Amino acid sequence: MARIAVVAGDGIGPEVVAQALKVLDAVHPGIETTRYDLGAARYHRTGEVLPDAVLTELADHDAILLGAVGDPSVPPGVLERGLLLKLRFAFDQYVNLRPSRLWPGVPGPLANVKPGEVDLVVVREGTEGLYAGAGGVLHRDTPAEVATEESLNTRHGVERVVRDAFARAARRERRKVTLVHKTNVLTHAGSLWARAFAAVAAEHPDVTTEYQHVDAAAMFLVTQPQRYDVVVTDNLFGDILTDIAAAVTGGIGLAASGSINPAGTYPSMFEPVHGSAPDIAGKGLADPVAAVLSAALLLDQLGHADAAARVTAAVGVELANRTPGVPLRTEEVGDRLAAHAVA
Amino acid sequence: MARIAVVAGDGIGPEVVAQALKVLDAVHPGIETTRYDLGAARYHRTGEVLPDAVLTELADHDAILLGAVGDPSVPPGVLERGLLLKLRFAFDQYVNLRPSRLWPGVPGPLANVKPGEVDLVVVREGTEGLYAGAGGVLHRDTPAEVATEESLNTRHGVERVVRDAFARAARRERRKVTLVHKTNVLTHAGSLWARAFAAVAAEHPDVTTEYQHVDAAAMFLVTQPQRYDVVVTDNLFGDILTDIAAAVTGGIGLAASGSINPAGTYPSMFEPVHGSAPDIAGKGLADPVAAVLSAALLLDQLGHADAAARVTAAVGVELANRTPGVPLRTEEVGDRLAAHAVA
Ligand SMILES: CC(C)[C@H](C(=O)O)[C@@H](O)C(=O)O
Numbered sequence: 001m002a003r004i005a006v007v008a009g010d011g012i013g014p015e016v017v018a019q020a021l022k023v024l025d026a027v028h029p030g031i032e033t034t035r036y037d038l039g040a041a042r043y044h045r046t047g048e049v050l051p052d053a054v055l056t057e058l059a060d061h062d063a064i065l066l067g068a069v070g071d072p073s074v075p076p077g078v079l080e081r082g083l084l085l086k087l088r089f090a091f092d093q094y095v096n097l098r099p100s101r102l103w104p105g106v107p108g109p110l111a112n113v114k115p116g117e118v119d120l121v122v123v124r125e126g127t128e129g130l131y132a133g134a135g136g137v138l139h140r141d142t143p144a145e146v147a148t149e150e151s152l153n154t155r156h157g158v159e160r161v162v163r164d165a166f167a168r169a170a171r172r173e174r175r176k177v178t179l180v181h182k183t184n185v186l187t188h189a190g191s192l193w194a195r196a197f198a199a200v201a202a203e204h205p206d207v208t209t210e211y212q213h214v215d216a217a218a219m220f221l222v223t224q225p226q227r228y229d230v231v232v233t234d235n236l237f238g239d240i241l242t243d244i245a246a247a248v249t250g251g252i253g254l255a256a257s258g259s260i261n262p263a264g265t266y267p268s269m270f271e272p273v274h275g276s277a278p279d280i281a282g283k284g285l286a287d288p289v290a291a292v293l294s295a296a297l298l299l300d301q302l303g304h305a306d307a308a309a310r311v312t313a314a315v316g317v318e319l320a321n322r323t324p325g326v327p328l329r330t331e332e333v334g335d336r337l338a339a340h341a342v343a
Numbered sequence: 344m345a346r347i348a349v350v351a352g353d354g355i356g357p358e359v360v361a362q363a364l365k366v367l368d369a370v371h372p373g374i375e376t377t378r379y380d381l382g383a384a385r386y387h388r389t390g391e392v393l394p395d396a397v398l399t400e401l402a403d404h405d406a407i408l409l410g411a412v413g414d415p416s417v418p419p420g421v422l423e424r425g426l427l428l429k430l431r432f433a434f435d436q437y438v439n440l441r442p443s444r445l446w447p448g449v450p451g452p453l454a455n456v457k458p459g460e461v462d463l464v465v466v467r468e469g470t471e472g473l474y475a476g477a478g479g480v481l482h483r484d485t486p487a488e489v490a491t492e493e494s495l496n497t498r499h500g501v502e503r504v505v506r507d508a509f510a511r512a513a514r515r516e517r518r519k520v521t522l523v524h525k526t527n528v529l530t531h532a533g534s535l536w537a538r539a540f541a542a543v544a545a546e547h548p549d550v551t552t553e554y555q556h557v558d559a560a561a562m563f564l565v566t567q568p569q570r571y572d573v574v575v576t577d578n579l580f581g582d583i584l585t586d587i588a589a590a591v592t593g594g595i596g597l598a599a600s601g602s603i604n605p606a607g608t609y610p611s612m613f614e615p616v617h618g619s620a621p622d623i624a625g626k627g628l629a630d631p632v633a634a635v636l637s638a639a640l641l642l643d644q645l646g647h648a649d650a651a652a653r654v655t656a657a658v659g660v661e662l663a664n665r666t667p668g669v670p671l672r673t674e675e676v677g678d679r680l681a682a683h684a685v686a
């Protein structure tokens with residue numbers, strides 16, 4: 001039986017995670033869950049972000065399901081670097097997977113894009129680049145101050161994530177991978193990415209490839225999001241592009257993500273892209289769809305593709321039946337999703 | 344009399360520059376222009392990108408008007424790094440100014456944003472950050488390969504561009520500046536930017552401020568572009584955000600830019616954001632509006648605010664009278680703009 005670590009987190013985190021667990025239990029009964037109390041609340045109570053002992057315990061699970069962590073009262077960076085990024089790096093979660101679909105029934109912001117037309121997935125590198133934390137500040141608060149950030153890219157790290165992107169594309173209908181970088185300015189890292197991409201592409205004659213600069217991709221995600229199938233890109237570009245992709249498909253309220261260690265040497269982590277939304281916490285108004293879709297990614301990663309597909313289909317039914325403007329109740333959405341998923 | 348260096352460039356560059364010069368001459372007769380032949384054509388003919396002698400001559404002008412450079416036949420990076428970025432750095436053009444308006448009459452891609460509602464300007468840093476070119480590759484094409492890119496940020500460089508952003512905001516109606524960075528991940532550079540921003544903000548109690556992470560800003564530019572007035576950000580974030588801002592306001596076909604040296608120690612450069620569009624070059628089909636709006640920025644920078652306003656107003660008339668779907672003729676648009684601007 002799969003053993004899942006659950007980090008419900010702060011704000012609306014516990015509410016949406018409860019629905020995700022309800023749906024998981026419906027489609028795949030018997031998952032063993034252990035709760036870990038991490039996030040803003042624990043930080044305030046104990047000063048701890050991610051104690052080593054907890055990290056060790058987390059490592060001993062098949063996957064992690066996370067709701068949302070964070071609160072305006074925590075200094076910026078503390079939970080991001082100390083918890084979320086720490087887990088991505090410690091557990092070598094190098095595939096940061098972010099699918100975006102414009103679901104029928106969801107009013108997207110783009111006038112000329114019809115529901116059903118957008119179905120893309122961004123494979124964002126998760127363990128390198130500007131997220132490595134390399135850099136420093138000298139002569140702070142003097143006119144001579146200088147601050148640096150260094151993007152670190154290895155052939156090892158880039159090739160493995162590009163390989164994952166091609167493998168995913170080969171299983172999809174359109175079989176297309178778009179590499180996004182900024183090779184005309186970031187010539188060093190761009191060269192490594194472009195060469196690793198070309199090498200992996202040569203092993204996949206069945207997959208169509210294209211290259212775009214990140215500024216052009218940001219634009220085309222707004223004007224022609226339909227053109228993308230699989231997008232592979234570095235950590236920071238992926239951070240930005242996935243928020244644009246979420247925006248054009250109805251908002252981060254619906255966006256799921258997986259921080260995946262494909263080899264399974266450490267657990268992968270699944271979480272909605274939205275934050276803890278303290279303003280609506282505890283009111284039962286949060287949309288659990290992103291958390292539920294994240295649970296579907298988790299099922300898929302653990303080899304339960306059928307169960308994952310049932311959850312995804314249930315989300316399709318739910319969204320197609322929503323009446324815009326009618327407030328939703330978190331629990332009721334969870335109940336409906338669980339019911340649809342086993343219907 | 345103002346002395347302008349004109350780099351018409353490749354593809355549609357010469358066509359749109361001709362209209363910009365026509366309009367400039369109408370509203371501000373007597374500008375002295377010198378042509379410089381730079382771009383893909385010269386590179387192929389002579390192997391030269393930007394000879395030192397030309398750089399020295401360019402320095403001796405009040406401003407540079409550039410059409411577009413580039414062609415698929417030129418290896419990526421050659422003209423970008425050797426010409427465009429070279430000029431920005433050599434002439435210390437640290438304010439990269441990119442206004443975006445959703446003009447009445449222009450069909451934008453966003454269903455819920457009405458013409459006239461978006462009027463923002465991005466003040467992008469132009470001489471630092473990841474554009475510095477710092478980095479390298481080791482162990483190329485071996486499994487041990489590593490490539491780095493370093494973002495260099497100085498208090499000097501950041502404070503001056505932030506100061507410019509606040510000065511611009513103070514002259515606008517809404518008086519609001521949004522700092523965009525990624526302080527929760529890029530903690531070193533983020534700290535410098537945040538502290539420089541706070542210091543300058545303290546001198547401008549009349550200006551409202553806000554901070555957003557770059558991923559959030561990318562999303563809000565799609566879902567609520569109306570919320571922005573002046574946005575200040577680093578070189579790479581500015582590259583990406585300005586393409587999103589262009590996309591939501593009708594495309595880069597209408598987007599103008601200025602690479603400005605506010606002190607005037609070297610000439611500033613003005614250019615449409617669009618490229619050389621080799622596919623439609625020579626056909627008289629290119630829209631000269633972005634080049635003409637760039638000429639308006641040039642006039643403004645040289646102290647001719649009234650003439651600049653007349654050109655901008657002429658663009659407003661032109662765009663309001665366009666019938667979507669009807670092809671335009673480059674020359675006719677130029678004629679109409681010149682006529683409106685002096686009407
Ligand atoms: C919270 C932050 C560190 C994180 C990131 O930048 O990766 C978030 O924006 C995301 O996309 O998961």
Ligand SMILES: CC(C)[C@H](C(=O)O)[C@@H](O)C(=O)O
Pocket residue numbers: 184185215423424427428582
């Ligand atoms: C051509 C390229 C070097 C340039 C940049 O990245 O600045 C362009 O994208 C721009 O925005 O002016």
